[in-house]
Amino acid sequence: MTDYYALLGIPRTLNLSLDLLQQRYYELSRELHPDRYMRKPVAEQQRALEMSSALNDAYRTLRDPLQRAMYVLVQEGFDIGERRSKDVPPELLEEVFELNMALEEMRSGDDSARPQLEQAERSFTNMLAEVDQQIQGLFVRYDANSSRDTLLELRTALNRRKYIQNLVGEVHRTLAPSHQPLAPK
């Protein structure tokens, strides 16, 4: 498996310059894209296809901070299986229990749960922002100390984030089951 950082020729950090990433991506695309190999032997065309698909996969992964973090975790040998993000983070147990009750009521047509759900949506959205800040802090710390403990913390934070994200999504869908028109920014 090609190393994404090496392929893009950028330093192996969790925080990275998106401008540099894009610049490197465009440069390499001009070099590796199959369009450039149309008149070359089949073997070279095949290689261009492999390389440019790896390049696209690398760019897609590294430009998104969360996917980038996951990638680094896997590269460093951490297990980030699906199962982990389904466990309720212990500190959220109580809130999640109440939220699920309210969601049940709402789904069964009891609109009285709406204010509670709206409150929950706000509170979990705030929580999401907090986790994002925490993750950002861990990025900075890891780039400075490259410690596995930091990565372990990062994994916990990422799972927590994923869990809260799913909750927010579920509340959001329950409150507005129909297709939500795009809000003007």
Added chain:
Amino acid sequence: MEIDFDTTDHIVGIDLGTTNSLVAFMDLTGPRIIPGADGGKLVPSVVSVTENGSIAVGNPARELLLTHPERTVYSVKRLMGRGLDDVQEELKLFPFRVAPGSESVIHLQLGERTFTPPEISAFVLRQLKQNAEEYFGVPVNKAVITVPAYFNDAQRQATKDAGRIAGLEVLRLVNEPTAASLAYGLDKRENGIIAVYDLGGGTFDISILKLHDGIFEVLATNGDTHLGGDDIDNLLLRIALEDVATEWGEDLSKDSEGVQRLRRAVIQAKEQLSFVPVATIDLEYRGKKYQRQINRELFDKLITPIVDRTLGPCRDCIKDAGVSVEQIDEVVMVGGSTRIPLVRSAVETLFRAKPHTELNPDEVVALGAAVQAAILSGAVEDKLLLDVTPLSLGIETMGGVVSKLIHRNSTIPASATEVFTTGVDGQTNVLIHVVQGERELVKDNRSLARFDLKGIDPMQAGMARIEVRFLIDANGILSVTARDQRTGKEHTVEVKPSYGLTDEQVEQMIQESFEKAEADFAARQVREQRVEADAILGAVEKARHHDAYFELTDDERAAIDKSVNELLLVYNADDHHLIAAKIEEVNQATLKLAENMMNTAVRGALKGTKI
């Protein structure tokens, strides 16, 4: 940079449209449409099998649609890569006759023969190829063909198959809106974000791109492969048919010629309404007249639901692109249906920007395809398209649930790797069901193919580790390879496409098309010889009343009779050589007669009298 167009093959760009198709190429002066023999740039995507078995394409076929609707097919793009179940709605509206055995690939009955949609499209492609060859004076074998951005794998594969059947190596399938942006981007801004709104005859696409120093990076695309001008035509046609039923007291919908004439009248009115506030649907048929005025206000009201159907995909696309409406610098309009004022105003309202309409919306896609052809030939080096896959790719997992491997709007080429194992002791093959779409359940998505991994060594369940790599190439077409992780051995993957032709079927069609082309050519030669035979037989019959005929000897007259009888005997044979030989014998036998007639004519002329 060396720009060298001469040493490269002529790679043409083709817009294979629902309603019209075009072929273009690029030289030092820029991209340009290649006209047909009749001087027209648009080749209607209509194919007709004439009564003597020859194939008519383009404008002649469009005329035959009126007189021989049962032998003619149009808008076949709507059937590309689709199964019978998918097209039930279209079949209600189009006079397509589906032949038996059409479950996974539709077969259309045209006269005595049946054709699949790729074969029909191949006739259109062959016509475009021929137009280009006549233009250049050299064979053309390579092409870039455009497809709707929202085409799925099967629809793309069907388009590629059509190219192969037509004798074209399809170097690249390019998404239509992306191609259009290439044509527009030529002398436009260097950097910025643009949206391309493409409403054609049968498909709708919206793409949002980032332009950066010659790189055209698609951020997101969305669309509907069953939405376009055809839907407007069918809507108006339904109303007109009801009108006619009331006014004439007869149901014209069962009369396919009547329907096609009314359809053309409706299209004329629709097209006029883009430029004038009032138009008339005007039909004169079998001595009866139908006229109905329709003003822009009513037209707008009627088509609003259709135009509105394009707005949802636009909003989703903006969202997926991760941009706000304000960040979009330009909106480009593509496709004939964007001439409709209501479409323009709807786009203007949504994007809060006046859309670009400088380039001919019918031509811009083909021009862009020509630019891409020049990129592939190496003639253009400073531009590069980075396109995306429009639909997520996933595999079926337990309980009919989809596990997504490559998400929609991923830049292509894109790949994903998944490790599979066996579920039962001693199992030697694994079946992988690949689907395309955004829904959670397999049944709500588009089945692409079933891949059978064979030759796994028998072992305990769960021990095998087969690494399967899914790769979407720059055409948006999927390929699958498999490798045993323990042995490193490549596995054979047997593909069963859910819709579409197998490789063997395509090969067979290519073969048949060659044979048919020979047969078609032979048939034409026979017809030509018969025309010549008719001419000489007619002349001989006329000459029998001439004085010169009586000046011949009995033997000479007998020789003429004999040669004429022999020509009549072979007249209906399918051998043009034989007919030609007998014509020559008649010529020889009548030499003296012709000479005598000439002399009589000269004598007559000298006497000043007419013979």
